Amino acid sequence: MQKTMIASAALTLLLATTSLAQAETLKFLTWQLTEDTYGPWWEAVIAKFEETHPGDTVEATQIARQDFADTMMTQFAGGSPPDIVHLASFEYQPFAANGWLEDLGPWIEKAGLDLDGWAGQNLCTWEATTRCINLQYFAYIMGVNTALLEEAGLDVPKGWDEFIAAARALTKDVDGDGITDIYGTGLHLASGNNYINDMLNFVLDAGGSWTTPDGKPAFDTPEMVVAIDHWATLIREGLVPADTTGGDARQLFVEGKVAMRIENPGLAGVIETSASEEMKPNLTLVASPFDPPVGGASAIIGIPSEIPDERKQKVWDFIAIATSPEMQELFSEIVGAPAPRPGSVTEAVLASTPEYGLVVEAMEKAAAAGVDRVPVGLETHYNELASIVREEIQRMIIENRTAEDTAAVLQERVSALQ
Amino acid sequence: MSELSQSRTAVAAPRRSSGLFGIDLASPKHANKLGYLLLAPAALLILAILVYPMLLAIDISFHDVKFATLSFGASEYTLANYQKLFSSPDFWNAIRVTGQLLLVVTTISMAVGMGTALLVNQQFRGRSFARMLIALPWAIPEVVAVVTWVWILDASFGVLNWILIKIGLVGGPVSWFSSPGTAFSAVTMVMVWKGYPFISIMILAGLQSIPEEYYQAAKVDGANVFQRFFWVTIPCIAPVLGVTLILTVLWVFRDFSIIYVLTGGGPVGATETLAIMTYEEAFNFFRMGYASSIGVVTLIICAVISAFLVKKTSHAIY
Secondary structure, three states: OHHHHHHHHHHHHHHHHHHHHHOOEEEEEEOOOOOOOHHHHHHHHHHHHHHHOOOOEEEEEEOOHHHHHHHHHHHHHOOOOOOEEEEEOOOOHHHHHOOOEOOOHHHHHHHOOOOOOOOOHHHHEEOOEEOOEEOOEEEOEEEEEHHHHHHOOOOOOOHHHHHHHHHHHHOEOOOOOOOOOEEEEOOOOOOOOHHHHHHHHHHHHOOOOOEOOOOOEOOOOHHHHHHHHHHHHHHHOOOOOOOOOHHHHHHHHHOOOEEEEEEOOHHHHHHHHHOOOOOHHHEEEEEOOOOOOOEEEOEEEEOEOOOOHHHHHHHHHHHHHHOOHHHHHHHHHHHOOOOOOOOOOOHHHHHHOOOHHHHHHHHHHHHHOOOOOOOOOOHHHHHHHHHHHHHHHHHHHHOOOOHHHHHHHHHHHHHOOO | OOHHHHHHHHHHHHHOOOOEOOEOOOOHHHHHHHHHHHHHHHHHHHHHHHHHHHHHHHHHHOOOOOOOOOOOOOOOOOOHHHHHHHOOHHHHHHHHHHHHHHHHHHHHHHHHHHHHHHHHOOOOOOHHHHHHHHHHHHHOOHHHHHHHHHHHOOOOOOHHHHHHHHOOOOOOOOOOOOOHHHHHHHHHHHHHHHHHHHHHHHHHHHHHOOOHHHHHHHHHOOOOHHHHHHHHHHHHHHHHHHHHHHHHHHHHHHOOHHHHHHOOOOOOOOOOOHHHHHHHHHHHOOOHHHHHHHHHHHHHHHHHHHHHHHHHHHOOOO
16 A cells, blocks of 8 residues: 555656656747737637646736837847747848748648638748748728718718818817817827838828839839828828827827827727727728728747747647637637638627728738738838838928939938848 | 863964965955955956946947847958948938037036026025925936926927917927927937936035135135135036036936937937937847947047046046
8 A cells, every 4th residue: 555655656746747847938028918909819829828738838928019129139139039939020020031030831831731811921931931920910991080070071081182181171270279289180200110101001092112023112103202292291281290109199089189090900999998988989990091001911920940849849839829710710809800810700700890891801902902011122121211211201391302302312222221 | 281271272273274265365465365355246247247248249340240149259350330330421420419419418407507506505495395306307217207208399289389389489389309400409408407407416515515614715805706606616516527527428428218219319310319329220220230330439439538528627626
């Protein structure tokens, strides 16, 4: 009896020790953990991983969006990258170029993951290899304040001419104190790459693009001159609040101080959580007035190339869970926007909110037009491109330059990047 | 052996101890060794957190790399970063902006700091409250204070524009961050607001150390208030002024958060200092080698300015 007890205890101890030795904690840094929409989805993915990998845990850490690329770069450069690599789709390229991301091709093949029709996945191809899996693809829609539109006797604008007319009519100094109280629209005018993301609405509508299909800068085309002129008109005429970030513009929209805001589908959630009960009925989502709408991959997931193989396997297991049909359907349900896996939007989800169909339609339009925010050929210069474009538009407005001159300078400066 | 002799043996034993590594550190002969030993932890810490990163940055500046690693000589040595830097108009613009900011902010901050210190050095009711008010901007965390200033200076909904329009000083809202002149003024104003309390506190401490007898003697000699200020106050607080000037210059030179939060270095590079340029190149454009070369040049300029000021201010004492 005593021998049996000792043997049992020894076996238990051995199993426990073995289990402890194999148990690992995967480090995961993200900027989405505390977001109302993405946070619960990540929690569900982590819970599923921990349930299927007894003893293993995922240590998720929230990092502010504005510090995220710096933090990740510092961790990679210091030789201690997080196990699960989560990056914005426009910032992963320098990491791939530096050889820090695992080629996922063999993992995808081994797991039999079908990426045909996976929205935004082409962005993850780096030097003919797959360095990531796209986790989000969205297209822009527009939020409008219907009360202000009705008061001005306007319909929801379609196209540039109606949009600028509406912006002019809706910009008002209500109390006559010399200060504008309501702006026609709001743009991201602060530093950062949201500047060119917002501007891309006008570029695409004018028929332009940052680069040609083979990756050469295309700033001096007639279409780009028109786009630059449209963008600058909104700023010059004071139809947008000055120096705002996209977040500021969104907040002003839900407060009724900006009448129209072209945004990603996350605007629906912001209206729900931030708008007052009196304001909510006035705020409606409609299709973007511009065609095609801005769209693109938003966030990717990958594996660091320098971690041990057994850890890579666990990270792949995590990725497999995140990209599974179950979790992709959950994403579409929780986030309020379609997940990139084809067929992840169920009929029930589609019927859940009136604007869901709008979001899906915008996404399909953008995807069909091959739109992505990250310009081909300038993937590793995305931040610098944003900085140059913003600086030259500022110079255009300060020095009263023409759109043609600005387009020419932009062409020269951007060409020098390559 | 008696008890007494046993006791003497016991007491004498530690004195014959060979000490650390056989060295009797209590001996006057080895007093300097003890000093070095006690300093060693601090010196090693400084080597680890200051000297090593500095050497690494210098090393990286001689490599044409986008991303840095923590090892020396990871790729081929080159002067490409420095060649690019010295031929870049952006770099010379950053030097000019840094110089202008240094001159304007330091001058105004020193003047305001001196004025407020002289004010709260006088006897009046509510002096303690006034001293607290003067020190307040210094106590507020920099980023918190600057974000508040961003709201105050907001072109569309900021309170400053509202006040200026209400009292009729301007006809319409001023876009503080949209034109080079107003952006530079806004940065200067916030830096002075944030920086003058430190100067004020330092000078106040200096003023309080001046013996009252000096002023009484000057009065007896017929010196008026300005003569007493220039011939008693200034010479007596000259060492304090010197140290404060060096610290203020270095603060303005390396300050990043105020400018970054307010303007990000814009518009069109009007507020882009060397610190902002270094950050942009390193963490926005991921050009670590180039950013390190800017950092190295900044370090050299700071060292030269500090050496010059230390030399100058060390002579300005009676």
